[in-house]
Amino acid sequence: MTEQRDYKDTVFLPRTDFPMKAGLPQKEPGILARWEEQGLYRKLREERAGRETFVLHDGPPYANGDMHIGHALNHVLKDMVVRTQTLLGKDAPYVPGWDCHGLPIEWKVEEQYRKKKRNKDEVPPAEFRAECRAYAQHWVDTQREQLKRLGINGDWDNPYLTMDFEAEATIVAELMKFAEAGNLYRGAKPVMWSPVEKTALAEAEVEYEDITSTQIDVAFEIVESPIPELVGAHAVIWTTTPWTIPVNQALAYGPEIEYGIYRVVDQPRAVWTGPSEDSIVDQKLDGLREATKDDPAIGRRILIAANLVDAFKQRLSETRPYDVLLQLEQEITSSDLEGTVARHPMHHLGGFFAEPRPLLAGDFVTTDSGTGLVHMAPDHGEDDFALCKANGLTPRFVVEADGRYRDDWLWLGGDDERRMSVINPKFNAPDGPICSDLREAGALLSASADYRHSYPHSWRSKAKVIYRCTPQWFVPMGKPLAPSDPHSARATSPSGGGSGYDNPPPLGEVAAAPAADGGGATLRSTALAEIERVRFVPEKGRNRIGAMVEGRPDWVLSRQRAWGVPITLFVDRKTGEYLADPAVNARIVEAVRAKGVDAWTEEAAADLLGPDYDPADYERVTDILDVWFDSGCTHAFVLESGRWPELRWPADLYLEGSDQHRGWFQSSLLEACATRGRAPYDAVLTHGFTMASDGKKMSKSLGNTVDPNKVMQQYGADIIRLWALSVDFTEDHRIGDEILKGVADQYRKLRNTFRYMLGALQGFDSETEGVDPAEMPELERYVLGELHALDATLRRAIADFDFNEYTRALVDFANEDLSAFFFDIRKDSLYCDGEGDLRRRAYRTTLDILFHALVRYAAPVLVFTAEEVWTTRFPDRGSVHLLELSPMPESWVDPALAERFGKLRDLREQVMEAIEPLRREKVIRSGLEAAVTVPAAAVPEGFGDADLAELFITASVARGQGEGVTVTRTDDNKCGRCWRLLPEVSEDGALCGRCAGVIAQLDDAA
Template structure:
């Protein structure tokens, strides 16, 4: 029906009186375009130093950065790791602490040397023909290139830090400190030179640390070899053959004995004049491999009966080394899991072999050279190899062929599947190889440092006690295990992981046979073979390296270092240090260095991937315990590995790697940060297209929350605020929820639980604000103000007061997560307000908890919404404002409930029900109310506001 002329004249357009949110903050983020401009402003204004100055004199929190390797572009693991570190630093800074962050890089070692050698090989040049100082300079330049590259990539991620002054292990000062730390080990009697089997890469021609090893399944040749017994206290054994089984045929030319288990049951088998000895439980498998099924047992005996038995090598006719008797030795490591129960001993190529043979006066012979070839003078296969070559070890290869010709090869097949160690750099198989190396003893009691060293050493223990004095006589293993017990681990399972590794680890192999690294800058007296421990000599060496870098360790400087000693009497150690000693020493030249005065020792936290329990965490622990008696950290946080969307390990060969650089170009850094802080990073976690799409949706909702707040707070003034005593019940409830969130977030920061931290903020923004509070109060925001006169109700002032509190809280809480977006948000509201990252943790009003009534009201609201929804789908009502609701219990006044439900009216009744109202619609607020006489006219509230 058309309105009558008189009615039309009574109506007017009230839009100019209604408040409509307005903001320049766009809904579309455009992060890939905006973030670089924000980053440029930060760098120009040196935001890092601004933050440092703002926290000067405050309680410190020190996260010491574990050095990534300066080799290649940043990968997704780098991104996750540095986002987590940045989150730690930013949340601690937000709490008001002085939390500096000095990034660093590991610059020495084989990976870089290997890459430079690759460049040489492409040019058909021989590295060994290049002067070593020139070669090191190329390695230094290569490392610097990738430091600079990774630095820019990490800046782009929004990582805040002292990027102009990172620490590099190849800086001269760092190299000098690493050498000084080595000398402390030497002075306390922990270093020795010995020959024992270590992991050795024939491809890279150097010893490797356990942390440089990865295990892959391979198929090897397994062989059964007969050793003729020539002596035994058991007459029947003489002339019989002891059968050994191995998956490393190349070790047979270095055999020096046979191990048996004293408690193992053995059996002598006989048939057609041929007699063999093997463990009884393994006879069946041996017969199947060898085809000697006709052999039958003729005598059973205990392993201990084999004492005094001697065999001869299958190649004994060659004479020399091979003519020597091969004794039977009792080994507690011998089992009947596989093989024959008799284990051939090659002390050059196995830890158990070495220890057992050493205990029985049998020394290694060093038959295999660094490239994996038998030395030229070796009687059998001299000059041949490589020992890791499958063809060399194959059933038809030279080893098996010679054993077969000698009548000693009983079985051979290239079908044994097992896990085998590989170098993680070259991906080539490694071997155990006995070579002279430098070691740190794990189980030797520490002695005192020299008085000069103690005087110069910086200790930072409470009370000023010298920890080495307190732990006098303790071993490095004991000190490390004690430190582990006193360290906080997040997650807790990290304690057992690193603890079991330290309990079982052998002595630390310090030496590497390469060129690019910190030298083992020690002298050895030629006559005695003893290390020269002279503090004055050490000081001169350290001073020279501080001036010239590692090139200072040169024979031409030997006389200057030694002072009044004769250089001809001393050998300069030519090896370099294990790079894990480099990185394990970083605490000494970063946390204790005058260069970074804002640091302190020990660090509050070390944070790296779980692989670093055997890497940097452990090397830092051992280095610090060996020189300071305790760990260089109070807590260790470990993260898992990033897998693809299917849960598979990322690999270039699989084509499932994801570049964080490409992701930032497509999505922006804040999306990547939100992903990293939303996953349970303490476990292995996933990333993929669909996962990132979900993260982008999560980001969009957070951005829209900020957009609403900015629009709703347009033109907000401090004088608008009202006190808590004047606030409606809903506002008090929302402040209470915010205060509860504050407690949960503080707890999450303390636990480094950033997954919960981020989820709490997302849930609060989506569920408590957007879907609840904003939804209910939008009517008050829009309508309880006269946009023309400026009048607003107390309720609206209270709402905007709470919105301001929430804005101030959310922008701070989310600043460590969405570093660029929150800067954009803050700058939109406060164009001249400086950086959001200078702000501190918000102060939330303490509002007492309600009696649980609001939880019941929210549950009832959800039920009402669910009941209304079918009526909307069926077009019976257009919106909830057209609904009249009956509820079985009035938990508030009908008007309060109608406001809460966003409905027309609410009545009490027997059951929950909804029907369409027959009330008229207010022409300004669009509510359907009994007081509105006709559609388009005003309700009492709107009339009061319009006339104010």
């Protein structure tokens, strides 16, 4: 045997400086700094100027804390939209923004005050608002840097803030459009109210949590009825809000419910053990009879629904030492109850409580629970308000802003010990003042603090909310839009009610929404029509927001706080009309543009009203606007103002979490429909919520939150981005350590794909080495066809906003079509073919095409890594994010070739599975030592045995007549350079014909 030569230096191995270890946490900040230095966002705007535009309008996050994982997901999705549209060649600007007004910020500033023992009410309003503004600005600056760290490309130096004077002026101008068109009124009706925060709340500001309440059954004596048997009986109501009994004004029954008059009797219950001598039994019975003497239920005739008798008996029996029975005395139909009148249990107090309590038919009364009779408190319920109003009963405004009854109220008022907030559990407890007084009056039939149910809470203070009837400003949902005479609009407010809502209007005077008369499109109908037109992704969002708009009450605009845009209206003290003078409104808007919300002061009233109006004749409204109205106007001051000329109205897309169907999506829709007649967007994309890895809701108390800032410190921003774009974000999804490790592993595979291509393309010159695809081997032409198919898939995913599909398709192509198939097969050609060989040049040409496509495809997902990949190969060609996709040549599409290779790949999988047991048993070390026999019928037409051996990376392939694949170890010798085992190699270490020729060329060149 001759001495063998070392051929290691003759193999063309990939060479690149691109490191296998990413080091993203250390590398990404430097890339960010380079983008800022280059002015990447502005450069992109310049290069895309004049192109077709795509406008995603950013929904403003709230400026009151660090970025959380929901922020990260949301902004990565927005960035993905903008970058993929940019990739398609469009001009897709991104202007970030923040919501800066409202109770959350005000609440935080108040918390700081409380820690310092300061009283907010003693601080000048302008000073307090300045502190709120500073607090908001701090968190804007903090969140901005955190979001930039995610690689979000946007106009960060020029974001929009709802507290900018220009924005505040635009919000005021939008409000004036409502006022001048008559689409605004002041009326009194129950709204959700937070006694802790002392303000009305919108549905979007409320969350529901399970609580345990006191449930009570209360008897109202019937004093008048067309049915004589009813007089003297007691109508029994059931409620879980005992605190509303002091403002009861009526009882409601169901028009289709069957009732009955029942006699309540006691039944002894065995409550002892031992001998049952008659004397002991008699003694126990005597004790029970004594217990029933003061029982307000026993012996009483009551009116309740027939099919709720058993549940009622159980409630009464659970609170007594004996069982309760109900004996039917007379069946009563609901129609018999018309004209029946009861009296309040506290009628002996006189005044309001001595007034009759009529029984009224209410369609909302059901027999799901309770007694089939519902007590009506129009101050504290929507159904109560509507039914009582229809029957001439008006709210009394007796519960103040802090949730306590007025000092002058006959029951519970003026007694500091008993005058607690109505949300105080002690106030509603079975031994609290309400129940104690009802018990003393003989009206409390049962009371137990064990009723579990869902109840609304303020999502800021976490305190329970109540329905409270107060004068508020509303936008009517059912009134025809744009009346012919907008200046006739009235603020149908309670006389003298003003905006100091703790000074209620005279009893009995209350206003409601203007009647929907005259026909024409209403705000509700306009919004519903737009919901049908707008595209929703996913589609179920259409039904979600549609149902909310269909059933929502009038929009409550007013809030009783300090930090926000004021409701800049003057109301005539005599007529109750609000002033809708365009000249006055223009002065107000300009004043706010110059000084912000601090321009709306009593001192400025005369200047704002001008010479035509006497300030003494007008009340200046001091409420502020619902913060959802602020954010609902962002389309006006961002898309229409001209401050960002690259933007336009309407937006192509709004993108937020699914909770915004009742929040920003809806407030923007309603605002734009009322002022412009259409939605401010053409499509709405929603994402679900991020849950912990076990599927539970994230909570600091549970310790299962994931901080994106810490994730970036450990893994890098590209890992968060890859996670966000890999999950099905349209549904609730998960994140956790194990999930992130899996994403990091997926990232490493993608990174290694790029690393391999960079190494394999080292020194490639398309001018001298490039091969026309038409002249390439079939394998290269097949891969180019697969790239064409991938391009179509990704473009379709961009159009569908299906980024999960986009990322999955990209990853699968890189891993399965390239790394595990194409690269695996062609590495032999890359390493060992001659540099001028057509097959090797075709492979490198294909790699170059793949590189240019894949780095573009990956750029919106892995923004930092794609930049690193691109600049590693082309350090002088600018940023990868300035590139765009080019159309794939249709000549690459060859369905017949794709079908043949598809069948071949299926067969290849069978071969690899058959080889694996021999490799595990160390019969062979790799497929290169395998002699394979495959079923002849399974081989697609056009492939020779040598082709199959090359494609399967085996020593040889033969065709057999059997159905399965068989594998043995080859007897051929191994080439000393390419390591293939071939019949032509005379002995191990000798060269095959191909390698001998390449070595000869290299030796000649040397």
